[in-house]
Amino acid sequence: xxxxxxxxxxxxxxxxxxxxxxxxxxxxxxxxxxxxxxxxxxxxxxxxxxxxxxxxxxxxxxxxxxxxxxxxxxxxxxxxxxxxxxxxxxxxxxxxxxxxxxxxxxxxxxxxxxxxxxxxxxxxxxxxxxxxxxxxxxxxxxxxxxxxxxxxxxxxxxxxxxxxxxxxxxxxxxxxxxxxxxxxxxxxxxxxxxxxxxxxxxxxxxxxxxxxxxxxxxxxxxxxxxxxxxxxxxxxxxxxxxxxxxxxxxxxxxxxxxxxxxxxxxxxxxxxxxxxxxxxxxxxxxxxxxxxxxxxxxxxxxxxxxxxxxxxxxxxxxxxxxxxxxxxxxxxxxxxxxxxxxxxxxxxxxxxxxxxxxxxx
Amino acid sequence: xxxxxxxxxxxxxxxxxxxxxxxxxxxxxxxxxxxxxxxxxxxxxxxxxxxxxxxxxxxxxxxxxxxxxxxxxxxxxxxxxxxxxxxxxxxxxxxxxxxxxxxxxxxxxxxxxxxxxxxxxxxxxxxxxxxxxxxxxxxxxxxxxxxxxxxxxxxxxxxxxxxxxxxxxxxxxxxxxxxxxxxxxxxxxxxxxxxxxxxxxxxxxxxxxxxxxxxxxxxxxxxxxxxxxxxxxxxxxxxxxxxxxxxxxxxxxxxxxxxxxxxxxxxxxxxxxxxxxxxxxxxxxxxxxxxxxxxxxxxxxxxxxxxxxxxxxxxxxxxxx
Numbered sequence: 001x002x003x004x005x006x007x008x009x010x011x012x013x014x015x016x017x018x019x020x021x022x023x024x025x026x027x028x029x030x031x032x033x034x035x036x037x038x039x040x041x042x043x044x045x046x047x048x049x050x051x052x053x054x055x056x057x058x059x060x061x062x063x064x065x066x067x068x069x070x071x072x073x074x075x076x077x078x079x080x081x082x083x084x085x086x087x088x089x090x091x092x093x094x095x096x097x098x099x100x101x102x103x104x105x106x107x108x109x110x111x112x113x114x115x116x117x118x119x120x121x122x123x124x125x126x127x128x129x130x131x132x133x134x135x136x137x138x139x140x141x142x143x144x145x146x147x148x149x150x151x152x153x154x155x156x157x158x159x160x161x162x163x164x165x166x167x168x169x170x171x172x173x174x175x176x177x178x179x180x181x182x183x184x185x186x187x188x189x190x191x192x193x194x195x196x197x198x199x200x201x202x203x204x205x206x207x208x209x210x211x212x213x214x215x216x217x218x219x220x221x222x223x224x225x226x227x228x229x230x231x232x233x234x235x236x237x238x239x240x241x242x243x244x245x246x247x248x249x250x251x252x253x254x255x256x257x258x259x260x261x262x263x264x265x266x267x268x269x270x271x272x273x274x275x276x277x278x279x280x281x282x283x284x285x286x287x288x289x290x291x292x293x294x295x296x297x298x299x300x301x302x303x304x305x306x307x308x309x310x311x312x313x314x315x316x317x318x319x320x321x322x323x324x325x326x327x328x329x330x331x332x333x334x335x336x337x338x339x340x341x342x343x344x345x346x347x348x349x350x351x352x353x354x355x356x357x358x359x360x361x
Numbered sequence: 362x363x364x365x366x367x368x369x370x371x372x373x374x375x376x377x378x379x380x381x382x383x384x385x386x387x388x389x390x391x392x393x394x395x396x397x398x399x400x401x402x403x404x405x406x407x408x409x410x411x412x413x414x415x416x417x418x419x420x421x422x423x424x425x426x427x428x429x430x431x432x433x434x435x436x437x438x439x440x441x442x443x444x445x446x447x448x449x450x451x452x453x454x455x456x457x458x459x460x461x462x463x464x465x466x467x468x469x470x471x472x473x474x475x476x477x478x479x480x481x482x483x484x485x486x487x488x489x490x491x492x493x494x495x496x497x498x499x500x501x502x503x504x505x506x507x508x509x510x511x512x513x514x515x516x517x518x519x520x521x522x523x524x525x526x527x528x529x530x531x532x533x534x535x536x537x538x539x540x541x542x543x544x545x546x547x548x549x550x551x552x553x554x555x556x557x558x559x560x561x562x563x564x565x566x567x568x569x570x571x572x573x574x575x576x577x578x579x580x581x582x583x584x585x586x587x588x589x590x591x592x593x594x595x596x597x598x599x600x601x602x603x604x605x606x607x608x609x610x611x612x613x614x615x616x617x618x619x620x621x622x623x624x625x626x627x628x629x630x631x632x633x634x635x636x637x638x639x640x641x642x643x644x645x646x647x648x649x650x651x652x653x654x655x656x657x658x659x660x661x662x663x664x665x666x667x668x669x670x671x672x673x674x675x676x677x678x679x680x681x682x
Contacts, residue, residue, distance in 0.1 A: 072484065120667055127426060128670040131621055135659035135666075138614065142656045256610070260428075260491055267488045310503045317496025321474055324489045328481040 015192045018275060023185045030174055042293035043286075047173045052285040053180035054242045059265045059277040060187050061234025066263065067272030068195060069227045070207035071122065072130040075137025076262050079232040081144055081254030082110045083239030088157040088249045089150065100165045103240040110236020111229050118228035122221070125210075137259050144251040156250025163244040170244075180241055184278075187234060191274055194230075203227060207272070235262075268323050270330025279331050291315050369674070376673055380637055387644050393525030398643045400523070404532045404601065406639020407539035408434070411594035412616025413623065413631035414546060415587035421563035421626035422576075422583040425475070425486045429494040431613020432501075433588045436463050437595025438604030439501055442510045452515055460592045467588025471581050479576070494609070501606035509603035531600045538597045542590055543632055550628065555582065563626065611655070615642075618658040622665050624675020633673060 030046050058080055065071050086109045087102030121132045144151050151157070162171035163179065170176045194200050205213035206220050214220050243249050261284065269280025291312045295301050327334045387395035412434055419427045437459055445455035470493060478486050515534050520527035550556040559579045562569035570576055595604070595612075602608070615638065623634025638658055646654035665672060 066484075121663075124666055124670055127424075127625070128666050130426070131617070132663055132666045134614075135618070135662040138659045139656055139663075142653065142659075146650070146652045256614070264488055264491060267484060271484070311499070313495055313499030314503060317492045317494070317499060320492030320495065321489050324485050324492065325474055325477060328478060328485045 015274065019185065019188055019192065022275075022278075026181050026185075027178065030177055042296045043289045044173075046177050048286060048289050050173050050177050050180050050245055052281050053177070053184050054238050054245060055262070055265065055285055056184045056278055056281045057180075057187060057238030057241065058235040058262050059269075059281050060184070060191055060274070061231035062262050063266045063269075063271065063274065063277035064191055064194065064203075065227050065231040066266050067270075067276070068200065068207060069203045069224060071224055071228065072126070072263070073133040073228075073231070074130050074256070074259050074263060075133035075135075075140070076231070076235045077254045077256065077258035078137045078140035079110045079114060079235035080239035080242065080258065080262075081140060081249075081251075082113055083107060083236030084243040084249045084253070085144065085151055085157070085239075086110070086236070087240040088160050088243045091161055092157055092159060099161055099163045099244060103163065103237065103244070106240030106243075107233050107237040110239070111233030114229045114232025114236075115225065118225045118232070122224045122228055134256065134259070137256055141251055141254055141256070144254060151251070154251060156248055158248045160243050160247050160249070162247070163241070173245075176241075176245055180245075183237070183241070187237075188274065188278070195274065199223065199226070264320065268320070268327075268330060270332030273330065273332040273336075276330045276332030279335075283331065287316060287319065288312060372669065373673060376637070380640065383641065383644060387647070391647070395644075395647070396524055396526040398647045399640055400526055400528050400532065402640035402643030403636060404535050404639070405598075405643065406619075406636040407535050408594045408598045408612070408635070409615050409619040409639050410632045410635025411539060411542055411590050412612055413620035413635045414543070414628055415591045416617055416620040417623075417626050417628055417631045418546070418583045418590075419587045420620075422559055422579045423475070423486075424483055425490065426617070427584075427587060428487065428490040428613065429470075429497060429609075430587060430591055430616060431609035431611070432494050432497040433463055433467060433591030433609075434595035434598075434612050434616075435501060435604070435606065435609030436466070436497065437592035437597075438512060438599030438602075438608065439505050439510065439595075439606070440592075441596040441599050442505070442512045442604055446511070446513045456593075456596055459596050460589050463592035464585050464589040467591075468581060468585045471584035475580065475584065476577060479580070494613075498606060498609060505606055507606065509605035509608075512599035512604055514600040515597075529601065531597075535597050535601070538593060539632075542593055543628075546586065546590065546628060549586070559583065615658050618662040621662055621672055624672030627672070627674040630672055630674030 026049075029049060058076060062073065062076055065073060083103075083106035086106035087099065090102045090105060091097050091099050117136060121129065121136070124132050145154055162169055163176065164170060165179075168175075170179050195203070202213065202218040202220075202223050205216060205218050206223060210220050239254075242253070246253075265280035265284050266277050267280070268283060269278065270276025323331070384399060387398065389395075391398070412430055415430045415433065416427060419425060419430070440459040440462060441455055444450045444458055445452060448455070450458070474489050474493070475486060478489060514529070514531045516530045518529060518531075520529050521533075548556075550560055555578070558569065558574035559582065561572075562574045562576060562579050566576060616635070619634035619638045620631050621634070622638060623630025623632070638661065641661065642654055642657045645657045
């Protein structure tokens with residue numbers, strides 16, 4: 001059994017292969033989505049996929065922090081918000097401000113604030129870190145609401161121009177789709193390279209035992225802050241794209257529930273598995289539109305269940321509980337085990353046939 | 362007396378002095394208005410204390426932070442509305458039923474979803490409690506709608522005068538019930554075999570299980586107590602605050618901050634933390650623009666964590682190598 005497992009392709013070359021395949025697959029989605037008329041699925045696939053890509057920017061970074069470095073954050077909606085507000089303020093207040101520069105500024109500012117906050121807060125461990133980040137996220141939310149001169153209060157900022165780059169204007173979902181997903185794939189490539197680098201090995205050592213990692217010469221406090229800054233910057237980038245996608249921002253998009261949604265995506269998909277984060281994002285972003293479309297898919301639904309908004313979150317909560325109960329290590333882990341299992345089974349089956357043939361001779 | 366204890370005593374005096382200074386300043390500067398703020402602060406603080414106690418009890422026996430704790434409190438208020446205000450049941454019966462049903466719910470959830478995950482990582486269990494919170498909130502929205510409901514006061518709405526400030530009779534119910542709940546929980550943990558066993562298990566789970574304290578029973582009892590205390594808090598505060606399906610999230614966060622302030626896992630800490638937080642919050646709301654009221658809890662949370670993560674009354678976390 002062990003020998004057979006050892007023959008499986010190693011995780012790292014698998015990662016690059018998977019990245020290439022999934023990039024090709026994802027970039028082709030709008031093409032085949034065209035062949036499904038909108039009134040069959042009742043889901044605007046491209047639109048939901050843009051949102052998923054935006055969330056994926058955040059979750060890829062958060063997975064590095066939570067899954068690899070083992071540091072929990074329950075406040076990443078704050079960084080998402082900082083990115084969104086930065087570009088929104090720059091592009092609406094300064095006439096003709098290049099939107100791509102706004103996105104970069106959002107990313108940078110979010111990373112910088114991540115550094116300022118991360119330095120003191122990352123001295124905390126485990127639950128205490130979770131609580132501190134939760135508190136920071138709430139404070140950021142209150143500031144988004146209360147700094148009316150800057151953020152427009154609860155109304156927020158309206159009329160954010162669409163993203164444009166090199167003279168191209170990404171003003172439809174379809175055009176934005178390609179920008180967002182190319183960025184996601186670039187972030188994935190960066191992450192894959194990071195986790196197989198010296199830093200990545202240090203982070204994993206940090207995850208299993210901070211003291212041991214320290215003793216082995218891993219500069220744990222620096223590494224923790226660095227990966228926190230990286231995840232904050234990724235979240236800021238996602239937020240900035242979100243602002244240009246939604247065309248308006250208000251504090252409601254950056255509440256605690258969103259921070260929790262990000263961490264949930266990481267955990268449901270699979271902590272410490274770079275693909276897990278992506279799977280978690282896709283599952284949880286598509287879940288609400290699928291639940292919304294249910295009454296149209298099942299016209300025979302009793303009238304009490306026709307109004308999806310009643311039970312949308314009931315189902316969501318229930319599914320979340322069930323996912324964690326039956327796949328506590330995440331969907332990616334379950335899929336990986338299933339794949340390994342079938343591969344080993346197939347080889348065993350092949351071996352047995354070979355043995356039979358030899359016996360028959 | 363160990364060194365740590367002496368520091369803790371000094372810290373407690375410091376915290377008490379700080380609160381005293383703030384309170385005295387408010388009283389001198391604002392007179393009866395200030396007293397009014399402090400009385401409201403003690404009222405909400407009692408509720409925070411009960412919610413914090415729920416967090417602490419579950420945390421100390423399972424190391425899990427129960428994100429659905431605030432939802433138990435919300436359910437307490439909503440069920441009082443259905444049973445007493447709408448259903449016309451006598452107060453005591455409605456109250457007992459409310460607490461009983463929510464306790465069963467908490468216990469049932471523990472058996473159904475928390476117990477099977479006992480060997481999984483803490484974060485997995487936390488996500489399950491988040492799922493529960495979303496589920497309960499959505500169900501409550503489905504059942505009771507989005508409009509806040511007004512629950513009838515236990516004994517009338519005629520305010521009592523108290524040194525120039527007024528206090529609604531319901532506040533006295535809140536104080537009384539908090540006192541009873543705290544005494545009951547303390548008695549359970551200090552006087553009964555099961556309670557003492559649970560404290561032992563919180564200190565050292567392996568040693569406790571060697572002498573026959575069942576982790577599974579501990580977890581079940583902890584969830585039941587947390588649900589009961591939470592529901593009682595919700596039932597008694599509902600006539601003062603409106604009860605609404607989405608009230609649980611903020612109550613949960615505040616109770617959580619209070620638990621951290623007092624020391625997560627410490628029941629006396631939960632009470633001290635809750636009352637302190639309630640009073641400081643109401644005084645801030647009086648002086649500063651009220652939009653920033655909620656920020657107080659979180660600022661305190663972060664300051665406490667940075668200065669003394671184990672809180673006022675907690676024990677420093679064991680470092681495992």
